[in-house]
Amino acid sequence: MGQDNLKDRADGNIYTSKAPEDDESHQMISSLFLGPHAENYEYFKSNIIAILEATRDARLNYFPEDGPFISKQVQASATFGKHTDKIGNAVKKAAELLSKHSVPWWSPRYAAHMCMDMSMPSLLGYFMTMLYNPNNVSIEASPMTMVAEIEAGQQICEMLGYNLDPEVKNAPVGWGHITCGGTVANLETRNLKFYPLALRNAVKDFGPLSFIRSTFVVETCGGAKKLFKDLSKWELLNLKVRTVLEIPDRLSIEYGISSKFLQDTMKHYGIQSVGLGPLERQYDVDKPIQYMLASTRHYSWPKSGAITGIGSQNVVGIPPDIEARLDLNELDKHLQASLEKQQAVYAVVAIVGSTEEGAVDPLRGVLELRRKYQAQGLSFVVHADAAWGGYFATMLPKDFKPGDPKNAEPPKQTGKGDGFVPDASLRVETQEDIYAMRDADSITVDPHKAGYIPYPAGSLCYRDERMRFLITWTSPYISRAGTTESIGIYGVEGSKPGASAMSTWLANRCIGTGPEGYGALLAEVCFTISRLSAHWAAMSTKTTSFICVPLNLLPSERKAMQDPNTTPEDYAQALHEEKQKIRDRILNKSNQEIIDEDAERVTEDKAMVLLRALGSDLNINAFALNFRYSDGTVNDDVEEANYLNRRVVEVLSVDSPEDDPTKIPFFLTSTEFEHELYGDCAKHFKKRLGLAQDEVSLFVLRNVLMTPFPTEGNFIDKMANIFREVVEKEVEVCRKRNETKENHHSFILQDGSDKISLVNRSMFHLASRRRQLIASANIDEKSLNAYRDAKNKNPAEGFFLSTAQKEDISKTILSDGAFEAVITSKSGKTIAQNVQVTSFTALKDRPLNSKYRDHAYPSGHMPFYLYGTPSSIHIDHMLLLAPNIQLSASNVTLSVDPPIPATSLKNGCILYLDDVQESAMQPFLPTSHLVGGQGPTSANNFFFQAGKRFKVSVFEDRYGISAGGPG
Secondary structure, three states: OOHHHHHHHHHHOOOOOOOOOOHHHHHHHHOEEEOOOOHHHHHHHHHHHHHHHHHHHHHOOHHHOOOOOOOHHHHHHHHHHHHHHHHHHHHHHHHHHHHOOOOOOOOEEOOOOOOOOOOOOHHHHOOOOOOOOEEEEOOOHHHHHHHHHHHHHHHHHHOOOOOOOOOOOOOOOOOOEOOHHHHHHHHHHHHHHHHHHHHHHOOOOOOOOOHHHOOOOEEEOOEEEEEEHHOOHHHOOOOOOOHHHHHHHHHHHHOOOHHHHHHHHHHHHHHHHHHHHHHHHHHOOOOOOOOEOOOOOHHHHEEEHHHHHOOOHEEEEEEEEOOOOOOOHHHHHHHHHHHHHHHEEEEEEEEEEEOOOOOOHHHHHHHHHHHHHOOOOOOOOEEEOOOOOOHHHHHHHOOOOOOOOOOOOOOOOOEEOOOOOOHHHHHHHHHHHHHHHHHEEEEEEEOOOOOOOOOOEEEEEEOOHHHHOHHHHOOOOOOOOOOOOOHHOOOOOOOHHHHHHHHHHHHHHHHOOOOOOOOHHHHHHHHHHHHHHHHHHOOOOOOEEEEEEEHHHHHHHHHHHOOOOOOHHHHHHHHHHHHHHHHHHHHHHHHHHHHHHHOOOHHHHHHHHHHOHHHHOOOOOEEEEEEEEOOOEOOOOOHHHHHHHHHHHOOOOOOOOOOOOOOOOOOEEEEEOHHHHHHHHHHHHHOOOOOOOOOOOEEEEEEEEEOOOOOOOHHHHHHHHHHHHHHHHHHHHHHHHHOOEEEOOOEEEEHHHHHHOEOOOOOOOOOOOOOOEEEEEOOHHHHHHHHHHHHHOOOOOEEEEEEEEEEOHHHHHHHOOOOOEEEEEOOOOEEEEEEEEEEEEEEEEEEOOOOOOOOOOOOOOEEEEEEEOOEEEEEEOOOOOOOOOEEEEEOOOOOOOOOOHHHHHHHEEEEEEOOOHHHHHHHOOOHHHHHHOOOOEEEHHOOOOOOOOOOEEEOOOOOOOOOOOOO
């Protein structure tokens, strides 16, 4: 859609990198990547050559006396040459195809998904290890990369704030490894919850641990000391994490029980052996144990709930607040209900960086709620899903302390001059929730996201290293007793690539997991995304053809919401002034100008403080568009706003194999705020967009920026202008399809004894035909006779009456009740021309805009409008939701007792097909997909056709002629 034209406008040297003075962090960052224009190609190539030479030397130096196995003569043979040429040609062709059809993640023009140029250390680490292809399941199969994985786990644990020193008192020792992430976190939490139940079976009379029955005491969740054997089911399910993890150590210290004996015993009782179901049935766990997390969660959570046997419906979504963070009040209500029903909770998950909105859940509040409910007898694991946000912990200053006033101050800038990229800090609330990760029981982090490391590098870290023993699997053929620890037993994977571990370790080592390493990189990235956030916040004005609204509130909006005395006029004025402030102090300034002018301002008035208040908690922007009609009125139809947003993202993304990524000048992506998942968050967003409050999901634009490069040279301004051009063009398309104007209108023709009935051929996508209109009318006698003659000759044929010229259906047809028309058959044959239509009278004129539709397809029946005269009864399917199918029938036979009164038929009734379940059939295939024969999509098998009999119910229509839904 217009990609070539857009690319022409975007061409040219619009970004010229300068050498910033004294900006050492940006100079360091520039050394980490191959570069948008392969600026560091020679450095990368020299490292690749060094790797290949080391690989060659390793082979030459391993028992060199063996000599070569591939001789010069073989290499000189025609067959050898033929096949090496074949490989070479295939490699060149494949590389050419990849370069042509791959999405250019490396370019600052790419601002869609969480993808960017991988760091050179990570690529080199992966490449060098790939040549050896180690399997990180045991030390024997991967001696070097197993050590790299252990160290990478330590690097990430330290980055997150976990203690690694066994000498530190009152703090468990953390542990982490490279893995697939979320699914493993589900498994260890499930096993932790059921470990006390399994152990209780071993402690029973005559059980292998029965000798501890009378003396083994544990502390309940509420702090009481009780014999383990006397704990209730509820108490067993709610022991604190620390209490459960201490049991094996206590059994060893207090009773001399060896780890081997305990392990052999638990093989017969543990959930890994006996399964989830038997333990639940034995202890009468009749209410499924649940996970709780924001309903905005990544799809992997319900997916992993299904895989682990927990059940996806037991991964309970907690409604988010209006900025898509976990709503603590809603969580509190759910936990209170769990306590009252005595329904155990596996874990509460705080999302540290949602992948759709960049939101950081209030982890501090989650931990506080756990303390509150533990005192009442309900305990659960707190897991931080920091797959996206984990690496942002590197942005915290080394001396960070929660509550310190200096946390609100923007970071000090050290560079200056052209090309200078300032550092941004995280919001105070975000900093403190990220800092609180050190108190979460487990954390998932994906180095393949904000770590700039290749797939499939994920990681899972435990605050207490003993938690890893809850999942231990061995592979006898590659693991032997007495060897160094094999990480492979602590996870669900069998084989896993050592290259991921090596890539993660090398990148962390070279870049650094502190403020001067990844912290500096992400600080510049946060500044970059903030500058783009400023465009989304202030792009539209009162006179633009569209409005652009970010999900995250502007400071003036937050302030207005907190002040109940703010009037709508005051709110609008404050918002207008703040947008102008953004234009004056940020959009129209260079990086250096922003910093220089801030030097003269107090902290709370600094542009850098305003910048970081814009956009999301991290570096993802969610925003949406709406449009104004040509008279300035703001569209209020959600589906039409969705249509605009879809058209924009279709231009600025790859949405089919035929799209050429190299011709897209700026990349965005999208997401959907489903009403069921986003609730008040979606409602509030719609309100700010000027849209109706309905239950239609909202289509939202989304951009992620992972590059520190494009904030100078007006590069972001250029990208914003490309976006603006696309939007303005697509607004015109939306206006045309939504402005009620003269158009050709077509009606299904239904014969009657005196008057004919006409059913408008509705279209959801055109405003002029976005209505379900049923009318009676007269047509001139000559045209009526021609129509009836054609109908008598071919009774199965359908016939249409269409306006002879474009008409305004409201002003001409409905108001005047007369127009000129043409009658045609379904096959396209003209039956009558110059047809004079008079006495056009609507009996149903239902608007089909999204706000008037129902929220679900009818269940238990299929509704139709019933109308006509006692001698000529017709029906037309009620279009209550889109997409839909128009089904009409003329002159149906209706057998009801008592008969329908003529006045009711004249005004129109509602008829249910009682034995047709519409909700089970929707959405229907297009009628063009119906084929001959006897298959499931056969026209012969379609339920609605001549001669069919249905059980029906008939009701008076309580609503007026033009009443809209829902309902």
